Amino acid sequence: MTSTAYPTQPRSAVPLGRRFKRWILARPGVARLGVIALLFIAWEIAARFFVDKIFLSPPSLVFTQINTVFETTGVPNALRVSAYEIVVAFVMSVAIGLAVGLAVGLHRFSQKSFMPIILLLYGTPQITILPLFILYFGIGPASKIAFGVSHGIFPIIVTVVAGVQNIKPILLTSAKSMGASRWHIFRWVIFPHMIPSFFAGMRLGMTGVLLGVLLAELYVSTAGIGYYTTLFTQSFNPTKLLGLISVLAAMAILLNEIVRRAELHYSRWRSD
């Protein structure tokens, strides 16, 4: 932006400071890395000199000691259990959400009848019924999966219905007039039209599933990561706690990114 305002001089005549300024102004990505580095340095200084060791560990320690997190008995298994819960909950949310979304969205009448109910349920804070999930499904993985599904399913239903609904009537009419059967209309008109919003829904659904599973894990857990976050919190072991949280955050970012890439990939065909 301001880089054009500089007078054009021979390169060597420009002072080093200004050259650096010009260089950094052209590269916001580098400046962003700089901001991140500053945050880490602030964290490091705070943890080393100002905060008690039982509350906060410096990042240098957290990331060099991250292997001790994995070496803690049970943690690798807990991570596997959590990943399994997230994947199962996500697959179930997508399958059920797609089926319900199509059943509700394909007919005008069912859509007008059931969409308000679905939106109302989507708007309720499901966290208040978390104890019920534990009561019905126990404290094992089943309750985490069920709670994850309860968070992931609604955005998928809503986006599938929106995707089916926004279809241009002219496309359906022309397909019909060219003699397409119901199945053909679904396969070649409605389905491709639905794909971009379906993938947008999958991304929101993944966010919901992650939230639901992690909430249920943190609430009560016997072998999952919730157990270990509680353990590290109560034994005042911030190094391992921060390490575990970083691993989980990385897992969440990875899963989100996979779904986001898929969304970008499958909505390419649509130009608008």
Add this chain to the structure above:
Amino acid sequence: MSAAPTSATTASDVRKSASQKSAKRDRSALGSRLVQAAFVIALVGLWYIGTTYGQISPILLPNPVRVFDELVDVLATLEFVSDLRITLFELAVAFSISATSGVVLGYLISRSQYSIRVFEPLFAGIYSVPIILFLPLYILFFGLGPASKIALGVTTSFFPIILNTIAGFGYVERVYVLSARSMGASDYQLFRWVLLPAAFPIILTGLRIGFTVALLSILGSETIASLAGLGHRIVHLAEGMDTARMFAYIAFAVAIALTLNTVTSSLEARARRR
């Protein structure tokens, strides 16, 4: 898998006259209301019959009549007041911190395209991490009391607010800014009459989302580890196997949350209209 009815109605609608169409729409609106009512009645009816005549344990699913009695009792004895006050207090503090800091920081960042490009991806990246993961950390830092809930509420609601503020201020049409400037607008006038009206609706959406997620995360953190509050009360009753009263409190908490969300949505809609 039948797409035909949808296409049939759209095709035949074209041929119908306007009056016929509106009459048909009224009837179908009435029909869908009836279906909704029937759905709810069937659900409550099944619940009642199942718990009264069936073999369902009252610990797993209490009778709706008992839940209603408990709800009346909770409301009549004003037992809910102390828990509700704590939850609303946490929400108010968390939301005012995140709204102020999010809007101010978002405005400052949006002042130059360069800082938008530096900071916006950073915030968007952190926003994609489930913030609930920080809860164990906050409990370690701030203890089990309201402070850790407020901290979590601030962290969850800060990101949608600042991202929407940046989006609101940062992407105002350049033509508006330029024309206001060329007509001699001062910095304040530019802010008051151009930037703010353009950004306001988007910021409001951010504030509404922030409010909702703050409420959710506060209820969530109360459920997971706390000493008081609505979420804590529900867990306390669940652990005491007092399911009927727990259902009553769940209904109460859901009603509070839905009311707050409706109020914020209508406030947003009203402010947007002006």
